[in-house]
Amino acid sequence: MTYTVRRLSEKEFFGLQESWDHLLEQSNADPLFMSWAWQASWWETWGDRLNLDLLLLGVYAPGDTLVGLAPLYLSAVSTPLGWKVRRLHVVGNAWKLGPTVRTEYVGVIVDRREQQAILQALGSYLAEVRWDEMIIADASARSMSMIESGLSQTLALSRVVRSESEGVVIPTQGQFTDWLSRLGKNTRLKAYNRRELFEGTLNGSFEEWQTPETFLALLNRFHCERWGKPCFDDNAVRFHEALLNRLSGSQSARMSVLRADNQIVSVLYDVRAGNRVYNLQAGFMQDFHNKLSLGTLHLGYAIERSFQDSSIVSYDLLAGSGKNTFYKQHFRGEQVLFTTVEYVRSPILKMAYGARGCMPPRLVSSINRFFRL
Structure with a gap:
């Protein structure tokens, strides 16, 4: 053809x-x-x-x-x-x-x-x-x-790997209880067992959210409190508002909050596309309770929701690590390697890349700056 x-x-x-x-x-x-x-x-x-x-x-x-x-x-x-x-x-x-x-x-x-x-x-x-x-x-x-x-x-291209990062995908076609049983004791406590404290003593609940604009503002507020800056700048907010308005067919937003005594203490930004749910961002009140890890608890609710829907095959935590550790590895999912590669076509750039391997770091930095590598 x-x-x-x-x-x-x-x-x-x-x-x-x-x-x-x-x-x-x-x-x-x-x-x-x-x-x-x-x-x-x-x-x-x-x-x-x-x-x-x-x-x-x-x-x-x-x-x-x-x-x-x-x-x-x-x-x-x-x-x-x-x-x-x-x-x-x-x-x-x-x-x-x-x-x-x-x-x-x-x-x-x-x-x-x-x-x-x-x-x-x-x-x-x-x-x-x-x-x-x-x-x-x-x-x-x-x-x-x-x-x-x-x-x-x-x-005829030369291949140069610039960076690699890991992500985790959790298969959700089995039983939620089986997945919980595979977790480490501490992770299971944070993701599920602490619900008794959250829902009982603290009058907590897991709720869906429908309004993108206010949700994105909440997400930014929590990030400012924890990281000192918003997770989405003005352009990124415009992007996500446009994205959420364009989702159709098998695509849908899955915005949710954790509320305790009528106070929002955690937000989770997921999107479903096809038979997969993607965890795009999360934000929570860092010092809400010394026995609760709100981020992990919230993920536990969202992951269970995916297990309950037979049309969803996985919950994707995507690439990136937490503030202190690569917490995603504790969720007993499948690891995914994301690679950033340059495919070099220019003969001059090929020579520049080849020469870097034989040079001291200071000279390599000079070549990088010259060629904007």
């Missing part, structure tokens, strides 16, 4: 929801982070602010059927000598460009029935585009291998 790759405009991007989400259902791409709602909201928020050049590629089968999407953009940075390094990024992350929300499981969206041929068509198109390196940030092993299989046959 012959595929046609077209560069789509921003106007086409914002009008693509129906066909984008239909393709997403036919693909192995992540149902939240690679959804039209997330990607369009991200681009709407940061595309112009960061002066990015959209390179949204659509792959079409005969009959004008959309079978592949590569939501990319180009950015350029200048070296001190005036040479511009052109970088290709996936929409959703702005590596070394500016603060945005974190987009995980990044990749391309292709119909799984013709995956390899569609990836090759995308790779052939990208071989004709002028760029020096591609940044793939926070990709899982599966999405990384898909991207590499499409690029490797048409481009």
Whole structure:
């Protein structure tokens, strides 16, 4: 089958929801982070602010059927000598460009029935585009291998791993009680057994929340009290408000609070997409009670809720650690490795990266600053 790759405009991007989400259902791409709602909201928020050049590629089968999407953009940075390094990024992350929300499981969206041929068509198109390196940030092993299989046959690239981080996914198709029994004694106490104290002595309850604006304000307030700064700046608030307004179909917000004696003491920001629930953020009153770990207790309620819904297969804690420890490992889930990789195409940059391995750290830092690496 012959595929046609077209560069789509921003106007086409914002009008693509129906066909984008239909393709997403036919693909192995992540149902939240690679959804039209997330990607369009991200681009709407940061595309112009960061002066990015959209390179949204659509792959079409005969009959004008959309079978592949590569939501990319180009950015350029200048070296001190005036040479511009052109970088290709996936929409959703702005590596070394500016603060945005974190987009995980990044990749391309292709119909799984013709995956390899569609990836090759995308790779052939990208071989004709002028760029020096591609940044793939926070990709899982599966999405990384898909991207590499499409690029490797048409481009000679060097692969440089820039960072790695771990996440945890909790399978929820079994029994909640079985999951609890696998937890360590201390984690089980914090996540479940302390409910007796919370619900009884403290008159506590787990409640759903419906109003995004007030919820995001609560989340920021708790973060300011605990971390000294909000978790979402003004742009991130605008992004999440846009995202929550765009969720549709199998996507839905799952905002919840813990309330004790009519006082909100914890908030949890989850989103369901497809058959998975994603834990995006949490905030709580740090010194509420010396026998309660409100964050862990709140997660226990949310995880139980996912176990009770037979259509949900997992609760995803995503990447990142807590304030003091990598607390997510105590939830007895499956570990996911997220990798940020540079695929270097420019011969000059390849030499610069190769030379760094033989140089002292101070000189390496100078090369990094020169090439904006």
